[in-house]
Amino acid sequence: MTDEFDIIHRHFAPLTRGHDAALGLTDDAAVLPPRPGFEHIVTTDAIVAGVHFLDNESPDNIAARLCASNLSDLAAMGAAPVGFTLAAAWPKSTDEAFIEAFAAGLGTWVDDYAFPLLGGDTVSTPGPMMFSLTAIGTVEAGKALKRSGAKPGDRVYVSGTIGDGGLGLLAAKGELEGISDEHIAFLANRFRCPTPRISTGRALVGQVHACIDISDGLVQDLGHICETSAVSMRIDAAAIPLSDAAKAALECDPRLLDIVLAGGDDYELAFTAPKGPSPGDALLTDIGEVIAGAGGVSVIDAGGEPLKIEHSGFNHFAADAPKA
Amino acid sequence: MTDEFDIIHRHFAPLTRGHDAALGLTDDAAVLPPRPGFEHIVTTDAIVAGVHFLDNESPDNIAARLCASNLSDLAAMGAAPVGFTLAAAWPKSTDEAFIEAFAAGLGTWVDDYAFPLLGGDTVSTPGPMMFSLTAIGTVEAGKALKRSGAKPGDRVYVSGTIGDGGLGLLAAKGELEGISDEHIAFLANRFRCPTPRISTGRALVGQVHACIDISDGLVQDLGHICETSAVSMRIDAAAIPLSDAAKAALECDPRLLDIVLAGGDDYELAFTAPKGPSPGDALLTDIGEVIAGAGGVSVIDAGGEPLKIEHSGFNHFAADAPKA
Numbered sequence: 001m002t003d004e005f006d007i008i009h010r011h012f013a014p015l016t017r018g019h020d021a022a023l024g025l026t027d028d029a030a031v032l033p034p035r036p037g038f039e040h041i042v043t044t045d046a047i048v049a050g051v052h053f054l055d056n057e058s059p060d061n062i063a064a065r066l067c068a069s070n071l072s073d074l075a076a077m078g079a080a081p082v083g084f085t086l087a088a089a090w091p092k093s094t095d096e097a098f099i100e101a102f103a104a105g106l107g108t109w110v111d112d113y114a115f116p117l118l119g120g121d122t123v124s125t126p127g128p129m130m131f132s133l134t135a136i137g138t139v140e141a142g143k144a145l146k147r148s149g150a151k152p153g154d155r156v157y158v159s160g161t162i163g164d165g166g167l168g169l170l171a172a173k174g175e176l177e178g179i180s181d182e183h184i185a186f187l188a189n190r191f192r193c194p195t196p197r198i199s200t201g202r203a204l205v206g207q208v209h210a211c212i213d214i215s216d217g218l219v220q221d222l223g224h225i226c227e228t229s230a231v232s233m234r235i236d237a238a239a240i241p242l243s244d245a246a247k248a249a250l251e252c253d254p255r256l257l258d259i260v261l262a263g264g265d266d267y268e269l270a271f272t273a274p275k276g277p278s279p280g281d282a283l284l285t286d287i288g289e290v291i292a293g294a295g296g297v298s299v300i301d302a303g304g305e306p307l308k309i310e311h312s313g314f315n316h317f318a319a320d321a322p323k324a
Numbered sequence: 325m326t327d328e329f330d331i332i333h334r335h336f337a338p339l340t341r342g343h344d345a346a347l348g349l350t351d352d353a354a355v356l357p358p359r360p361g362f363e364h365i366v367t368t369d370a371i372v373a374g375v376h377f378l379d380n381e382s383p384d385n386i387a388a389r390l391c392a393s394n395l396s397d398l399a400a401m402g403a404a405p406v407g408f409t410l411a412a413a414w415p416k417s418t419d420e421a422f423i424e425a426f427a428a429g430l431g432t433w434v435d436d437y438a439f440p441l442l443g444g445d446t447v448s449t450p451g452p453m454m455f456s457l458t459a460i461g462t463v464e465a466g467k468a469l470k471r472s473g474a475k476p477g478d479r480v481y482v483s484g485t486i487g488d489g490g491l492g493l494l495a496a497k498g499e500l501e502g503i504s505d506e507h508i509a510f511l512a513n514r515f516r517c518p519t520p521r522i523s524t525g526r527a528l529v530g531q532v533h534a535c536i537d538i539s540d541g542l543v544q545d546l547g548h549i550c551e552t553s554a555v556s557m558r559i560d561a562a563a564i565p566l567s568d569a570a571k572a573a574l575e576c577d578p579r580l581l582d583i584v585l586a587g588g589d590d591y592e593l594a595f596t597a598p599k600g601p602s603p604g605d606a607l608l609t610d611i612g613e614v615i616a617g618a619g620g621v622s623v624i625d626a627g628g629e630p631l632k633i634e635h636s637g638f639n640h641f642a643a644d645a646p647k648a
Contacts, residue, residue, distance in 0.1 A: 023470065026552045028397040028537060029367035029461075031468045040364055043353035044458055046411035046445045073352040087370035087411070087456035121370045127451015132411035134368055134458040137353075144355045146347065213352060228350045 004122050007096070011103035012086075015110050015117035021083060022118045030118035032082065038138040040082070043073040045135075049128035054172065059098055061192040062131070063105030068194040069215060070135035071113055072267040075201035076213035078145040079137030081113050086120035087132040094129070113198060145204060145211035145271070150229035152292035154209055154272035157284045159197050161243040162218050164190035166263015167256065178252035183245035190243075194267035200283070201269060211271035217262040219309055222270055222297045229272075232295035235288035237261075238302055258310050261299055328446050331420070335427035336410075339434050339441035345407060346442045354442035356406065362462040364406070367397040369459075373452035378496065383422055385516040386455070387429030392518040393539060394459035395437055396591040399525035400537035402469040403461030405437045410444035413454040437522060469528060469535035469595070474553035476616035478533055478596035481608045483521050485567040486542050488514035490587015491580065502576035507569035514567075518591035524607070528595060535595035541586040543633055546594055546621045553596075556619035559612035561585075562626055582634050585623055 008025055016022035021030045032040065047069070049055055053062050067084075074081055086106075090099065110116055118136070139145075168191025170176040171184045197213070204211060210229055214221045218240070226232050240260065242250070249256050272290050288300075298306045332349055340346035345354045356364065371393070373379055377386050391408075398405055410430075414423065434440055442460070463469075492515025494500040495508045521537070528535060534553055538545045542564070550556050564584065566574070573580050596614050612624075622630045 023472075026548070027471050028400040029365045029403070029459075029468075031401070031463075032364040032366060034358060034360075034363050034465060036358075036360075039358050040356040041353045042356060042366075042409055042443060042458070042460065044409035044411050044444045044456075046413060046447050046456065048413055048447055048449045048451070050450055051448060076352040077355070079353070085366055085368035085458055087368050089370060089372055089454060119366060120368045121456070123370050123372055124375060125372045125451060125454065126374055127372070127449060127454070130413060130449065130451070130454060132368075132370065132445070132456035134366070134409055135353075136366065139355075141358060144353075147351050148347075224350070 007099060007122055011099055012117060015103060015106055017110060017116045019083060019116040019118065022116060025119060030085065032136065035138050037141055039141045039144070041074055041077045041079040041137040041139055041144060043070055043135050044132060045069045045073065046130065046132040048130045059102035060105035063102055063109065064193040066131050066133050067106065067109035068196050068267055070133045071115065071196035071198060072194070072213040072215065074135050074137040075197045076145060076211050076269060077137070077139060078143065078201045078205040078211070079139040080202060081115040081198065082136045082138055083116045083118040084136065085118055085134045087123070088120070089123050089125040089130040091127070091129055092124055140205060143205050145201065145208065147210050147212050147225050147228040150210035150225050150231050150272040150290050152231055152290055153275060154290040155275055155286050156222065156233055156235060156270065156272050156288040156290060157286055158241065158268055158270045159200050159284055160268040161241045161246065162214065162266055162268060163246045163260030163263060164243050165194065165265030165267065166217065166259040167246055167249050168192070169263065169265065170259065176249060179245065179248040183248050186243065186245045191265055194265065196267055197269045204271060208271045208273040211269060214266040214268045214270055215264055217264045218266070218270065219261050219297050219299065225272065226296055230294065231290050232293055233288055233290055233297045235297060235299045237299050237307060239285065239287045241285040262309050331423060332446055335423055336441060339427060339430055341434060341440045343407060343440040343442065346440060349443060354409065356460065359462050361465055363465045363468065365398055365401045365403040365461040365463055365468060367394055367459050368456060369393045369397065370454065370456035372454045383426035384429035387426055387433065388517040390455050390457050391430065391433035392520050392591055394457045395439065395520035395522060396518070396537040396539065398459050398461040399521045400469060400535050400593060401461070401463060402467065402525045402529040402535065403463040404526060405439040405522065406460045406462055407440045407442040408460065409442055409458045411447070411456040412444070413447050413449040415451070415453055416448055418453070464529060467529050469525065469532065471534050471536050471549045471552040474534035474549050474555050474596040474614050476555055476614055477599060478614040479599055479610050480546065480557055480559060480594065480596050480612040480614060481610055482538070482565065482592055482594045483524050483608055484592040485565045485570065486538065486590055486592060487570045487584030487587060488567050489518065489589030489591065490541070490583040491570055491573050492516070493587065493589065494583070500573060503569065503572040507572050510567065510569045515589055518589065520591055521593045524593055532595045532597040535593060538590040538592045538594055539588055541588045542590070542594065543585050543621050543623065549596065550620055554618065555614050556617055557612055557614055557621045559621060559623045561623050561631060563609065563611045565609040586633050
């Protein structure tokens, strides 16, 4: 492994794309210019090899998961990306070609989301590869979307399709059978390279009562809104939007509904808004309602009965946590 | 190990000290209120067990190193702390008492530096304990101290005493001999629990041309100013301020001067300012001058000859990097 400063200079400094705030990565910290009328949003998510991504995952896909999970948190707050800092811990055995490919992977996110590297730290580790990314965004002052504003009578919406992340993890591990190769590839790609809903989040600013991104699993994340807002929810299982690949998987094995409801890594947005015209575009789906009082999230089947969900969402410390 | 959400709720949520920006750690991200006339400063530093701190280090001291290194970066930019996000990776064997003690250690820094926890991530790891902290500060818009403004004719100053960090690492490892137990304890404590120079940094805003904190080693960090400012420096070895403990160590073994000049972890500030009255308080020492042209940092001994420095500062990727 080569010198830390060389690594930063060769592979990471270009990811600043010349943004003034990064000071060319030559200083101790980045300087974020104030944007009048806006406030900064800051979020940190870390991923560890063997826990959050497969040990043999490609550098491109590692960069994708890292950027997507953090950008999704900005999306959930209604923020536009400003940039990020990155702490990278490299095992001593990492070769420079891997680092170069990882930086190239990050570069596509830098460009696609106007999300330059602003600073960070590069260390070596005797353990697994690990990355911690801190994403910074801006949102109109006082307008950040939060988990706490859901009100009884609100409708519950989600973006995109649900369950592809959890099914995609199975697909990526070769544990999903009986569906076409195209569907396997679609789901694995949804797991490996999620799409953070930045523009959807921006469109929801000022339009919705509560918002979250679905990273732990639909039911668990809706539960976070319920707890923070002191409400409960009734979700119509049949209304949950599914991709064709997820539909095919469920036809093959209906027990996979648990994964759809409680698997993580969808990185779609879930939010509540007053009854009325849908607050956004056609990719939003009304899946249920907010009701008064504590009681958590009930998912109601076609017969009107609440489903029992076996698998309560991704939790890194739980003995049965899914391992990517 | 217990549940991730319980860990956050019990041990980390109190570290927000009720700061509005943290939203009680219940949301996807923190919201930083704008401060008119100021800009935000952001820096990320990571530490890994067995690389940046001793495997058997106390949770208090781990928290201290993590906070000090990041606050020192804010100090080097002239910023006042606003708060931080933390990514913590815990080995599965970590018991909750350790996490509780670590959080208590962080708490003293939260209170001493008005530096609340604003968000973050808690993950498990099959490898060593690792922390990545992102510190956020504010400084008057356009006034952040940088490495790039040094000018020929400037004097070079440092805060505090130099070399205690590098000598303290030796002391902490039991590798420093021939000096008193009090001196050993003093140096080990300077390594384990450095003092970031926040108030000094604040006082230098608008007063100095270039500033850096000494984390990699005096000569290497002054070299960063030289590179970024396209100047060189002549430092008077005899003028470098030493603690009594460092003086005693050097009397015992003059070869330790290399550690003083090139060992890391001092977390003092080094800066350049125009000739004239010292820009700050009595704890600042004039150690040399900025000269025109490239050529790096020369340290001149009592006989007027440049010293040869064997040990070129902490570099995590170098084969001979010091391991804490």
